[in-house]
Amino acid sequence: MYQYNEVDQTLVQERVEQFRDQTRRFLAGELPEDDFLALRLMNGLYIQRYAPMLRVAVPYGLMSSTQMRKLAHIARKYDKGYGHFTTRTNIQYNWPKLEEVPDILAELAEVQMHAIQTSGNCIRNTTTDEYAGINANEIEDPRPYCEIIRQWSTLHPEFAYLPRKFKIAVTGGPEDRAASQVHDIGLHIVRNDEGEVGFEVLVGGGLGRTPFIGKVVRSFLPKQHLLSYLDAILRVYNLNGRRDNKYKARIKILVDAMGVEAFSELVEAEWQSFGKDGQLTLTEAEIERAKSFFKPLDYDLSAANDTSLAQQLADDKAFNAWYERNTVAHKVDGYRAVVVSLKPLLKAPGDITDAQMDLVADLADQYSMGEIRSTHHQNLVLGEVKKSDLYALWKVLEANELARANVGTLTDMICCPGFDFCALANAKTINIAEQINQCFDDLDHLYDLGDIRLNMSGCINACGHHHVADIGILGVDKKGEDWYQITLGGSSKADARLGKVLGKAVAADDVAKTLQTVLSVYVENRTEEESFADTVQRLGIAPFKERVYAPVN
Incomplete structure (x- = not known):
């Protein structure tokens, strides 16, 4: 894995001391809250429902055992004895004290970790396939390119205050385990007709209140042009993205409003005029240097x-x-x-x-x-x-409760922390996850149902990626009560698509029962070896909707 050099280490340590002084000034009343807001967000610090929340970067999801031990130590010393891993492969601490956050950051720096750009309107942690480098189907290991992007984007002065947050995912082969098509930029390593390796570039994916699947803006980008082309996309977005309405500020809104062809033309013009073959062009030596940190390990x-x-x-x-x-x-x-x-x-x-x-x-x-x-x-x-x-x-x-054999099943769900922690949430999620687990606790039954992706979000911001699950659950507030909207037929894989709303929201106590009804329709109608996703695609949602909302006699 990548190891900091002297410049990296100095940068991170100086950033810690800078934030330590900013925090001291804020707590002393010398720095206004609005000014501190932007500073704390750029250092991964949120203010949640009951306490601050600190998000620590785990670049492309790779950690050493030394780093994991430090994360355990921080959970013990500064939090309530646990951490929470997110869909962006980062870890969050939900109960740190504001005055101790600089100490946490200092301890992270000791093991080459930080919280820089885990929040704010900047380029966030670049993510990839969890099996990168060990997957026989990949064309190339995507992690070196994630590292190249990380070094280019960290504290980039031009992209520190974008119209909105910005997320990039890279995949190395035909599978997509990083949900790349619902990112602001998705990069797929591909091979062209001449056998050259480069990138298919997608732009404008994203979830939230206006979900979109990303659109291809370049079917093949030579790898030496990776940074210059990303730079062109970010420049076009930075200049043209909306800043008057945060709900319409993501690049997905810009691409949709302009049309992908017009957007692509702007990017091409920017790239040709200011970036292509310039200082951001990657040499083979630079690419090989990045690859050197991810060489095959010493296998027996x-x-x-x-x-x-x-x-x-x-x-x-x-x-x-x-x-x-x-x-x-x-x-x-x-x-x-x-x-x-x-x-x-x-x-x-x-x-x-x-x-x-x-x-x-x-x-x-x-x-x-x-x-x-x-x-x-x-x-x-x-x-x-x-x-x-x-x-x-x-x-x-x-x-040690780490071997539940449910990976890929209904109970291997993505779930945001919901109203129990998040200040933005409309409804609780953890209690609904428990309800589902209690209802579907028979592993043999789960295995019979097969692979089912269930994702749950506590609000329309969709941190739980409910739009792109086989079964999505969205928490909504109705006059102070928690209700849950169900979607079916989504996917974040290579065949990415948005799920369709089943019907009106169901009460909190009825979520698991509703899932039972949905799954009974699947079991009754599936063909031999047909997955839940295949059955929904074949039948549509009408049979499921009819059964769920059938009048009670």
Whole structure:
């Protein structure tokens, strides 16, 4: 993984001391609240419903065991003993004290971490596939390009005050596990007809109150032009994006209003006039330098010869279920990637305790070459585990509520913190997640239902990506009561699409019961081997709507 050089370390440490002084001045009454607002947001600090919330950057979801131990220490010392992983692969602390935030940032700097640009109207954390570098289907490892983007965008003076926040995702192959098509910019590594590797560039994706799927603005961009073309897109957006209405300030609104062709023409003109073949052109040496931080690890090639796994799978049904659901093929024979589930029964999705963080760090050192990945789906991944170590690893994870074999099922849900924490939320989400877990606690039933993506948001800002789930749940407020709107048929994968609203919102107590009704329609109508997503696409939502809202006799 990337290691800070002296310039990086100095920059981050100086930023900490700068914010320490800003915080001191604010607490002393020397800095007005409105002035401090922009400063704290640029350092990842929000004011939530009951306390500040600090969001720590995890660039492209990759952490060392040392960094994970520091995150555990911060949870213990400065918070209430846990953290929350987000869809952007960052971690949030929900209970820090404002006066202690500079101390937290100083401790993060000790392990090459920070909270810079995890909030504010700037370029946020660039995300990618949690299996980057170990996925046999990828054309190239996308992480070097994420790192190139990170270095270019961090504290970029021209893009520090954009019309609105800006998000970029990069994928390395045909699968899309980073929801790239609902980002402001989605970059797909592709190969053209001549065999050259470059990028397909999409612009204008996003969710919230006006959701859009991104549109292709360039079908093939040579990799040396990555930064200059991104720079052109950001310049066009910065000059033309709306600043009079924050609800219409995202680039998706600009692209929709102008039309993708007109927007693309502006970008092309900007790129040709001011950026192409200029200082931002990436040399092969620069690209190779970025790749050098993500070289293949020192794999034990003899691991492929171990035959113990087959017998362990045959002897232990629970282990077999976990292996099928929570491990993923690795490009190196003899290894698997392991998903550490942060979706235990009746616990908030995405939360992890300080003790669990320490444990994951220890397990990463013992079994996964010291590296941990966080995912868009609010889980963790140990990417480099020998097949011969899987059983021992599973036993430890199971003993510490980190091995629930539900990955990809209905209860492996994305869920924002909702009204329990967020000042913007309209409705609670964690209690609804618990209700769903209680209703669907039979793993055999979940396995029979197959892969189902359920995402839940506590407000229209859609931090839970409910628009692009097989089943989406949106919390709404009706005269002080929590109600929930259901959508069906969305996807954030390569076939990205927005779900359709099933009908009127249902009461809080009826959410799980409504899901039972929806899923009964699926079970009755599916063909052999047909997934929930396929059935919804074939039938449309009418049969589901008819059953859910049928009159009660």
